[in-house]
Amino acid sequence: LAQENADELRALTDQLYVSEVAELLTILTDDERPRLIELIGESFDFAALTEVDEQIRIDILDELPLHLIAAGFVELESDDAVYILEDLTEDAQAEILRTIPTLDRLALQRALDYPEESAGRRMQSNFIAVPPFWTVGRAIDYMREASDLPEEFHDLFVVDPGYRLLGFVKLNRMLRSKRPVTIDAIMDEVQEISAETDQEDAARTFQKYDLTSAAVVDKGGRLVGVLTVDDIVDVVQEEAGEDMLALAGVGDEEVSDSVRAITRSRLPWLCVNLATAVLASLVIGLFDATLEQMVALAILMPIVASMGGNAATQTMTVAVRAIATHDLDPYNMGRVVLRETYVGLVNGGAFALLMGIVAIVWFGSAGLGLVIGAAMVVNMLAAALAGILIPIALDRFKIDPAIASSVFVTTVTDVVGFFAFLSLAALWFGI
Amino acid sequence: LAQENADELRALTDQLYVSEVAELLTILTDDERPRLIELIGESFDFAALTEVDEQIRIDILDELPLHLIAAGFVELESDDAVYILEDLTEDAQAEILRTIPTLDRLALQRALDYPEESAGRRMQSNFIAVPPFWTVGRAIDYMREASDLPEEFHDLFVVDPGYRLLGFVKLNRMLRSKRPVTIDAIMDEVQEISAETDQEDAARTFQKYDLTSAAVVDKGGRLVGVLTVDDIVDVVQEEAGEDMLALAGVGDEEVSDSVRAITRSRLPWLCVNLATAVLASLVIGLFDATLEQMVALAILMPIVASMGGNAATQTMTVAVRAIATHDLDPYNMGRVVLRETYVGLVNGGAFALLMGIVAIVWFGSAGLGLVIGAAMVVNMLAAALAGILIPIALDRFKIDPAIASSVFVTTVTDVVGFFAFLSLAALWFGI
Known part of the structure; x- marks a missing residue:
């Protein structure tokens, strides 16, 4: 299609909705996108740029000649114009703003002065x-x-x-x-x-x-x-x-981001996780003599930590979501914490029984079954409390619970899980 | 306030928006809710019931006398009426429908005949x-x-x-x-x-x-x-x-659900997780002789599995979200998979180096550093591939990737993590 046949392309894109033009742009390669827009020329609706990913939008605007951008901006609704401008560097913003008639420019500049993700950025300045x-x-x-x-x-x-x-x-x-x-x-x-x-x-x-x-x-x-x-x-x-x-430790990421942007958005959380994983290993290290004498403990210990981690993630996700939608508030907080504690105990009891039996059958040791059961109850209870109390506490301290909860919660369940299991085993077997 | 002073309550709730009345209902105890509505009587706007949690709604309707419900339903917009009816049992639905004028009843019954969560359930049948x-x-x-x-x-x-x-x-x-x-x-x-x-x-x-x-x-x-x-x-x-x-393995749950409902919504995933944790333990069990001779392996192995698990969760969450919003489609799939593979290799390399040094310093063994580094690269790569390919595959087979991805992904990273680390160690140290 991109055989430079401008008329045909124009006829084609004119029939499409803005969002369909955006999809078309997304499918094209990096080079084809600005070429398509240049070919269509003035009849290209810049509103389509609000519906493509940030990286694609920035790349396109980098490539387009200024006069085309200026022409496109005049046709835009003010909220769409702000949406496109806000991701650009200040230099690029100034360059585009210079090409826009004074009255519109003032409105855009005012909107850009409001903080990011504020109502002032999203509003339309044209009203009746x-x-x-x-x-x-x-x-x-x-x-x-x-x-x-x-x-x-x-x-x-x-x-x-x-x-x-x-x-x-x-x-x-x-x-x-x-x-x-x-x-x-x-x-x-x-x-x-x-x-x-x-x-x-x-x-x-x-x-x-x-x-x-x-x-x-x-x-x-x-x-x-x-x-x-x-x-x-x-x-x-x-x-x-x-x-x-x-919650999954990913920054503000879109599928069209570059390898570098993705790595940057994910590294911080992986680094934090490495630190907590090393911390958990240090706890295991406290019991090296015990482990040396009883290799079954090494085999079973990840189960206790993993079950706690999962139970805590469930509770935490429900709590984070409820805080975001304001379904969890000071009025029902007490009730919810109490209920999560019950659920933790019930699940802990059920899986203690199940896992105790598995351990007894697998290793033929009733003591081991008892120890893993007890550790499971302790860790599931810790998981429930951490899962509900940590998001609430973070929210109280005005820290976004979605971003910070996972770190603390998994640290608690790993540390408590390994410590409870190995220390109970050390006590029970006297090693 | 609930000193049976109906007039005052009525005056008060009349001033509130529907959503504020709903908040008020949520704060009250189970007994107070129907009492409040009975006191307010006919001037209670049933639309408030669409904004409280399902469990609270069902409890309230259970307690209220039928004539009051009938009066309330006549005033409702059809979409709100359907929203309230759809969570009730068929008996309760029939009982309420009987009290409603024929014309409205037919419209409601038709809407209820459409599948759950369909446009037919959410639509308003009153239009111009x-x-x-x-x-x-x-x-x-x-x-x-x-x-x-x-x-x-x-x-x-x-x-x-x-x-x-x-x-x-x-x-x-x-x-x-x-x-x-x-x-x-x-x-x-x-x-x-x-x-x-x-x-x-x-x-x-x-x-x-x-x-x-x-x-x-x-x-x-x-x-x-x-x-x-x-x-x-x-x-x-x-x-x-x-x-x-x-994604966190929780069913359709609201903060006001009972302990039993919560336990039921979370047990399935915990059971599945127990099975995968036991599977990972079986893999560890293959190397019991190796572990017995070198307890450092038991101390370090959770780190490899945990880092893989987290990297995979990051990739998987991005993929699941992108599939849900249709940002990930057959057109860019190849590009995205390739990019995730790169990211996995880059992160794997970085953390291999870091963790290798930590292991050498901690245990004074260059061999151990080398082994954990190599295992880290293998597992981060497996994590990247599992994180992106499993959601895509599930979506292809028409299974909701949000529900099923986590199970498969964590199984892969646990099994690959433990196996890679322990088998490389067994080979390297010849034990």
Whole structure:
């Protein structure tokens, strides 16, 4: 297809949705991507760049001539433009911003001044605001005639002369009201979101009140933008993915990242894990005389540690998820901790019995069965407590439990598991 | 507050949003919840029940008198009603359905006939459909006068006399058009979602085309309901959480579940893990003579297995997430597998060096350093391959990679880790 046949390509991509163009870009090789865009030229919709992975986006923008980027940016909605700009270096940002008309540039620059992943970054700065004394008829006429309206909108915002928010009107309320009715008679109370709010908290507000759009206000309470629910869907998706990856010790990673980026995102956690693994080995080292005399202990000890590790991971994952969705809060914390302790004891008891029997059959030693059973109960209980208490404690200290929990939890279950098993064995067999 | 002061409670809960009433219910004890609802009586909004955990919902409905439930259901939107009904037993469903007016009952029963977690379950059966030849003015007049409209709507659907979908009109298009314009002049092409579609796939369609609502059609292509984006936010949240829990070997669990439900959701995975741990121990058992002569091996072997396990979990989590979001597809699969292999080799090399030095310093044996280094490279490579290939293979065989990947992956890294380390040691030291 890339036989330089620009017309055909243009005809083809014009029929595609933005997300389909993005998929097409992802499939192409590194060289083909900017070539395709250059061939399509001005009719390429830059919104497609918001739907490809970060690395691909940066590479494409690196290759494209500036005048094409400038032309593309003029057509973009402000939230898409910010999304594309925020991953670039400051130099590249400045270079692109220089090519953009003053008014749009100021809005973009203001959005970029808000912290990363804040409502101010995700909002659209193009919205409809009307005064409360207008009638429905006047507002409708205004919308029919205005040319610079956003492409999609669900609500009208009502503001005073200083752009302070008074309320909002849903479009379906507008449609169902007669023309002479005034706006303030049909407006509803509005949910304000401060521009500095983290996007995750903004998403929670949307879910809590089932919003389709929300007003974003600056520190002075003035309306500066609108967050719409289709952006929130992406935020929810993104945040859930981040938690999942963080729990596994992976940084902010996408499948299109380079080997170097991937290695960098995974090394820290592997280093920490090496340290905790060495710590666990040091604990085993305390019992070298015991192990020398009874090799069965060396054979069985990974089972105790592994079961504890898995039970703890289960509890921890449930806790981290519940903290993220605010399902676990000070009100039910006591109940939940108590219940996890019970579950730990029940599971510990069940697997102590099972593993005790296995050990007796395997090595023909009742003592060994007893020791591994007791160690299993101890470690499963430790696993339950660590799995629930560590995420809660981290959250209390304002550390993201998704990122830091695994380290502490696996350290506890490894150390407790090996220590309980080997020390009980040393005591029981007197070695 | 629960001093039977019904009026005060009613005044209080009337001011709260549905989600706040749900939070209030969650905080209360098992006995207080139905008491609160009975006291509030008819002014209790049953929609609050859609926002509490499943177990709490079932308990409350068990306790409430039927006439109150019947009254509450009449006020509900159809999607909320289905959401509450679907977790109940068939007997309880039938009992509640009997109390509901015929027309609503038929709609609910039809929705319940669709498979669980399908678009048909999540849709609202109350929507606005107009014929294409109406003018904007006539449609607006219709909306002003009709009394049974849904509370919230963003789009109008255009249908033929057989209720087959022709297109849809966005409300903001309606508002900006003059009254004499006919509907078919301003309607857009519509995204149809079949009622049998899985909610996860429906959510993907919403994200792909940035929809605010989509038409749900039955097998005959007739419009039967509407899916709105606020429901999709919940679906995205729910599905991401399910994947995260599944990876950790936890079933569909909520923080309010009972000890028995939790134990049941976690036991299967712990049992599987016991089996794989025993398998790993059997591998260790093959080398009991070697271990007996060199206790340092027993001390160091968990490190090799643990590092492999963690590296594999990282790769696997990235792969499972990418498969779920459709970022990993046949087009980039080859590239991704190759890259993970590189990353495995790079990390394996780095940690081989590090761990080799630690072993030499600790035990003063260059041979031991060499052996653990070589084992580390082998296991990190195995971890990378298992971490990426197992989720892809499971997905190919239509098994959910989130649920089944961990078992296979940890088995591979444990078995390969112990075997590589102990067999290399046996060869090198000739024992």
